[in-house]
Amino acid sequence: MSAAPQFPPLLSGRMTAGADPFAAACRAAAEGCDAGLILYDPGPEVLRAAIVLAPEVPLCRAMAMLPLAQVGLQNALGALGPAELPVQMEWDGTLRVNGGHCGGFSACASDADPAAVPDWLVIGFSLRFVPESDEAGADPDRTALYSEGCGDLFPQDLLESWARHTLAWLHRWEAEGTAPLHREWSGLLTGTDGPVAFGGTTGAYLGIDEDLGLLLKTENGTRLIPLTAQLTETPA
Structure with a gap:
């Protein structure tokens, strides 16, 4: 496909x-x-793709764009992929298809202060189409879209669909707040049955709070890990 992607x-x-x-x-x-x-x-x-955003709210609220973009990708795969293709997310941004690791999301902002309104926020993702190894089952924890019945799916088509679904969710978030996103994203989360670990903290999964932060029950009580904990350093 040689034509440039068409974005909304x-x-x-x-x-x-x-x-x-x-x-x-x-x-x-x-x-x-x-x-x-x-x-x-x-x-x-x-x-691989990334979108530049200019939030008008503090970073602690703007970080909702990370799970929002994840929901956008799940919706795109649901629209273009095989029926009943199981696409799930781990809270840390890991993307799983039919239980196998297939990609992931990352975020970076101009200012890591949760209370500050950042000049910019970037959300990126990678999604594997072709298996890393020619040997079937070489790593049972990893998969690729072409191994899950998506052989007719082109990366550019998925990119365009992701952009449309993400923009639609952005408009909905602006109009209705975080509640619809909370419901949609929490239904996609996986890896919560056993101990959940992030950033040196391990505990039992209790849920996600109103700002989509991770709630864990630890030996020292309930611990909230905000989405801002997922921010990465600005790439060199």
């Missing part, structure tokens, strides 16, 4: 030609690019 109004795209879209999006954001820019690398084996 308010969004624009730029291909990175093999470079890391997440790092490129962070650089573009720091240089003052317009919000809604999607950097992407629709490689034949792995689709």
Whole structure:
């Protein structure tokens, strides 16, 4: 597919030609690019993309864009992939398809202060289409879309669908708040049956709070891990 991806109004795209879209999006954001820019690398084996956002709310609330983008991708796979394709998320951003690790999400902001309104927020993801190994079952915990019945799915089509679904969820979040997103995302979460570990804290999963933070029951009581704990350093 040689034509450039078609994005909905308010969004624009730029291909990175093999470079890391997440790092490129962070650089573009720091240089003052317009919000809604999607950097992407629709490689034949792995689709990588990142979107630049300009929040108007404190970071603690703006981080809802991370699970929002995850729901957008799940919706896109649901629309284009095989019926009943099980797509789930772990709270830390790991994406699983039919139980196997298939990709993940990351986030970076201009300011890590939860109470501050950041100049920009970048959400990125990677999604594997082709298995890492030619040997079937080489790593039973990992999979790829083409191993899960998605052989007719093109990375560019999924990228376009993700952009549309993510924008639709963004409009809904602006109009209705976090509650609909909370319901949708909590239904996608997996890896919560046993001990859950993040950032040196391990406990039993209790749920997610109104800001989509992780609630764990630990030996020292209930612990809340906010979504801002998932922020990464600005890529070099």
